[in-house]
Amino acid sequence: MPDFDPDASSPSTAWLKRAFTGADSTNARKTVTFGDAAAVRSLPLWSFLSFVLLMAIWYVVKIGGDDGILNDRTFASQKDTWDAFLLLASEGYRNITLWEHTSASLSRVGQGMLWGTVLGVPIGLAMGLSSKLRGFFDAPVELFRPIPPLALLPLFILWFGLGDKSARNLLIFASIWIMIIAARAGVRTVNLSKIRAAYSLGASKPQILWRVILPNALPEIFTGFRVAVGVSWGTLVAAELLGTSTGLGSMIFQARNFFRIDVIIVGVIIIALLGVLMDIGVRFLEAKLIPWRGKG
Known part of the structure; x- marks a missing residue:
């Protein structure tokens, strides 16, 4: 042989x-x-086909009759939803324009994500680099991380009152723990040989942090950011029940009181589209800042 x-x-x-x-x-x-x-890669043709399938399911469900759960009192047709959107775009809802509702929600989610990232990433990096800080922050992080933000609604009302302050702080609470875990995980993924190579070239600790650890932790941080964006939009409706007069969540809640199912669906669709657009923006930024991801 x-x-x-x-x-x-x-x-x-x-x-x-x-x-x-x-x-x-x-x-x-x-x-x-x-x-x-x-x-x-996400192929545009398949994305288009999935969208067409969703629209077809919506249409078939509505023409199936009014005897089921999804009748005219509980679900709006595509035409009714489109007409409601045109009316909201031109006249607003209850003396507040659709743009005012949308911009208010974008501002709250943006502020919540900003502060959640600014506070969460340094804590996560510190936990990944120091045993003492890991031990110090481990207890509160693991204690508060599983708590649903909605469970804290009554406490946030007592602590911060009704209005934007409560809504913004609830969104910060929803995102900060995700960013801490993501940053901590990012530090753990850094290849030790890169750190040793940097030390051998005479790099200082700050240089290693900024030029080795942080760039290599960015993929995990971006992943955490994308997850936090989704969680923030999911928490938005509840956050805007805290005495806010503007915002898509507030509009949905007011529409519920008047059984305006078409307005509710318009608000839900806008929230979904804004979430998708923010995710696309984060992915674009990720591709520019860390083009090497997945190419090792």
């Missing part, structure tokens, strides 16, 4: 050579059909 030659170039052994030696990694990436996460 002939000996196995790892350098043989026959098609039957070429893949073994690449798999075990990593040779020809560029060509290997071109031929991988499963498992290459960096090569996965």
Whole structure:
């Protein structure tokens, strides 16, 4: 029996050579059909097809009759929803324009995410770099992280009163724990050989933090940010029940009192679209700041 030659170039052994030696990694990436996460892209055609499917389900459910759960009193048709949107865009709802509601919600989510990130990321980095700080912050982080923000609504009303302050602080609470965990996890993913190489080149601790640790922790931080954006929009409606007169959540709550199902659906769709747009913006920023992600 002939000996196995790892350098043989026959098609039957070429893949073994690449798999075990990593040779020809560029060509290997071109031929991988499963498992290459960096090569996965969201195809516009499939996104369009899923959107068409959702619209078709909505249409079929509504023409199925008024005897079921989704009748005219509990769910609006596509036409009624579109008409409600046009009316809201031109006249607003209860003397407040749709843009005022939308901009108020964007401002609250933006402020909540900003402060959640500004406060959460440094704490997470500190927990990942210091055993003492990890021990100090571990208890409150693990204690408060599982608490649903909605469970704190009564306390936030008592502490901060009704209005924007309570809503903003509730959104900060919803996002800060996610950012802490993401930053802490990001530090743990940094390859120790990179830190050793930086030390051998004479880098100081601040230089290692800013030029090695933080850049390599950014992928996890961005992932946490995207999760926090979704959680913040999910908490928004409840946050805007805290005595705010503007905001999409406030508009939805007022529409519920008057059984305006069409207005409620318009508000829900706008929240969903804003969440998607913010996620696209974060992904674009992520691609610009950390283009190497997934290409290792």
